[in-house]
Amino acid sequence: MTKLLGNLARTLRPSRISGGNKRMNTWQSVRAEVLERIRSREWAPGELIPTEEQLSQQLGCARATVNRALRELAESGIIERRRKVGTRVASTAARKATLEMPAIRDEIEAMGATYSYSLMLFEERMPSEKAMRALQVDANEKLILVKARYLADGQPHCCESIWLNPQSLPVPTRAVLEKLPAHEWLASQVPLTHGRYAILAEAASEPCAEHLGVAEGTPVLSIERTNWVDATPVSFARQFYRPQHRLVSEE
Amino acid sequence: MTKLLGNLARTLRPSRISGGNKRMNTWQSVRAEVLERIRSREWAPGELIPTEEQLSQQLGCARATVNRALRELAESGIIERRRKVGTRVASTAARKATLEMPAIRDEIEAMGATYSYSLMLFEERMPSEKAMRALQVDANEKLILVKARYLADGQPHCCESIWLNPQSLPVPTRAVLEKLPAHEWLASQVPLTHGRYAILAEAASEPCAEHLGVAEGTPVLSIERTNWVDATPVSFARQFYRPQHRLVSEE
DNA sequence: TAGTGGTCTAGACCACTCC
DNA sequence: GAGTGGTCTAGACCACTAT
The missing domain is CATH 3.40.1410.10 (Chorismate lyase-like)
Structure with missing residues (x-):
C-alpha cells in the first residue's frame, strides 16, 4: 500500500510542476542548477544563497537531496557553508582537484x-x-x-x-x-x-x-x-x- | 507525539545493544569501524565485505548511514563498489589526496x-x-x-x-x-x-x-x-x- | 531474473553559532 | 533563543549487472 502510494506520488510529480519552477529530482540536477545560477551571476561570489529548506521547495525535492548537492559543492570549494549563517558562493575561484x-x-x-x-x-x-x-x-x-x-x-x-x-x-x-x-x-x-x-x-x-x-x-x-x-x-x-x-x- | 517516540527510541537505543554488537550511530563511526576491520585484516584486500543491509543490521544503524560511510571510503579509494557484486577492499593501497x-x-x-x-x-x-x-x-x-x-x-x-x-x-x-x-x-x-x-x-x-x-x-x-x-x-x-x-x- | 549499490523522501533531532 | 546546516531513520524505488 505504502509502496503504491510512493509510486503514485512519483508518477504524479512531473504534472504537479507549477509556478515555473523546474522539478529537480536528483542531487546531480540540483548541483547543476546551483552551478548554473552561480555562473550566470544570479548568485554572486560572496553572496548568501537560499537555505536548504527554501531550495528544496523551489526545486520540488527533499531537503536531503539539496543537502547532498550542496555538500558536494562545498567539498569542491565552490560554496562555503556555516551553520546558522547559511551558504555563500565562495569568493575565491579556488577549485579542488x-x-x-x-x-x-x-x-x-x-x-x-x-x-x-x-x-x-x-x-x-x-x-x-x-x-x-x-x-x-x-x-x-x-x-x-x-x-x-x-x-x-x-x-x-x-x-x-x-x-x-x-x-x-x-x-x-x-x-x-x-x-x-x-x-x-x-x-x-x-x-x-x-x-x-x-x-x-x-x-x-x-x-x-x-x-x-x-x-x-x-x-x-x-x-x-x-x-x-x-x-x-x-x-x-x-x-x-x-x-x-x-x-x-x-x- | 511522533517527536516523543523519536526521542524515546533514541534514548533507549544504547540499552538495546545485544549480541556483543557495537552500536555505531554516526557514519563517521561506521567508517572508523570498517577501516579498523580492514587494517586488522579481518577483511583482507580484494575480499568482499558484507552488504550494506548486513552491515546496517550488525552495527545497528540505518542502511543510509552505512551507505554514507562506504561512499566516503570508496571516494578515497579504500574500497571498491559495484552493483550486484558488492563491496571489495581495494587490493592496491592507493590513496587519494x-x-x-x-x-x-x-x-x-x-x-x-x-x-x-x-x-x-x-x-x-x-x-x-x-x-x-x-x-x-x-x-x-x-x-x-x-x-x-x-x-x-x-x-x-x-x-x-x-x-x-x-x-x-x-x-x-x-x-x-x-x-x-x-x-x-x-x-x-x-x-x-x-x-x-x-x-x-x-x-x-x-x-x-x-x-x-x-x-x-x-x-x-x-x-x-x-x-x-x-x-x-x-x-x-x-x-x-x-x-x-x-x-x-x-x- | 535477482541481488546489490545508488538515490529519494518525509520527518525528526542534534550541533553549532549568531544575536 | 532561534536559525541554519549536519545527520539519522525507515521505507521505497531505480539502475546496473552477473547469472
Whole structure:
C-alpha cells in the first residue's frame, strides 16, 4: 500500500510542476542548477544563497537531496557553508582537484613494467631540520632513517628517504624493510589516519641523482609526505621521481 | 507525539545493544569501524565485505548511514563498489589526496603580497603538438594563444601559456585579457564542467626562465591543465612556477 | 531474473553559532 | 533563543549487472 502510494506520488510529480519552477529530482540536477545560477551571476561570489529548506521547495525535492548537492559543492570549494549563517558562493575561484597517490608498486605495474625494490640504508640517526619539524621532535631524539629505491624493468623510477619516529611506532628490523617498502610496512602496523603532502620541483642532489641515474642538478619531481595517527606524526618521507614523471589529477 | 517516540527510541537505543554488537550511530563511526576491520585484516584486500543491509543490521544503524560511510571510503579509494557484486577492499593501497588549486590572484594575496598580472602575448596561431592533442583539433585549425605572467610584490611568481579553441568558445579581445587572466575570463563565459591536471618538474626553457627571472635550466614546477565543457575540451594551459613553490595537499 | 549499490523522501533531532 | 546546516531513520524505488 505504502509502496503504491510512493509510486503514485512519483508518477504524479512531473504534472504537479507549477509556478515555473523546474522539478529537480536528483542531487546531480540540483548541483547543476546551483552551478548554473552561480555562473550566470544570479548568485554572486560572496553572496548568501537560499537555505536548504527554501531550495528544496523551489526545486520540488527533499531537503536531503539539496543537502547532498550542496555538500558536494562545498567539498569542491565552490560554496562555503556555516551553520546558522547559511551558504555563500565562495569568493575565491579556488577549485579542488583529486590526486591519486598509488603505492609505487602499483604505479610501476600499471605501466606494464616489472617492479623491484631495494633498501639502500637503514640506521638510527639524529633528525634533519625538515624531519624535526615534520615529526615534531627535538634535535637530540634519535629517529630511524630508511633510504630505498624503486625500479621499473630494472631502471630507476623513484628514490625515497623516510624518517620513522620509534617513540610512536613499533620498530621495524632491517630484514623486514629489505622485503617490504617502509610505507607498506607502516600501513600494516598502525592505522594511519591522515596524511599531508607537498609537491615541488627540485634539482637532483648528488646522491639522489646517482640513485635515479640522472645528472646532478636535473629537475626532479619531489613529494614530501607526513603520515599521522590521530594527533601524532609518525613518519616523514621524501620521494624523488625522474623528470618524465607526471602526477595526474581530475577535478 | 511522533517527536516523543523519536526521542524515546533514541534514548533507549544504547540499552538495546545485544549480541556483543557495537552500536555505531554516526557514519563517521561506521567508517572508523570498517577501516579498523580492514587494517586488522579481518577483511583482507580484494575480499568482499558484507552488504550494506548486513552491515546496517550488525552495527545497528540505518542502511543510509552505512551507505554514507562506504561512499566516503570508496571516494578515497579504500574500497571498491559495484552493483550486484558488492563491496571489495581495494587490493592496491592507493590513496587519494585533495589538492587546492586556487586562482593565482588568491594564492598571491594569501601570501600577503601584492598581486599583479600582465599579458605578454595574444595571437592566433597553429596549435603546438601538445595543444593539438589536448584540445583534440587538427594541425591546421587556428587557435588563440595567450601568454601571461603573474607577479607577487613585483617579483615573478608564475608564467603561463593558454591555448583557447575559438570553435567552442566566444572569442576574447586582447583588451579584455589585458585586464583579466584568461582563466577568470573563461570561467565567467562558459560553465566549465571538468578539468584535468598534470603536475611535473621541468627545466626552465629560455623564454620561461626570462619570464620567471631565473636561470635557463632551473627546475620549475609545471602544471598542465585542460578545461572541459561537457565532452568538449575548450582550453589547454601550462603554468610554470618558481622553484620554491609548493603544492600542498591533505588526505 | 535477482541481488546489490545508488538515490529519494518525509520527518525528526542534534550541533553549532549568531544575536 | 532561534536559525541554519549536519545527520539519522525507515521505507521505497531505480539502475546496473552477473547469472
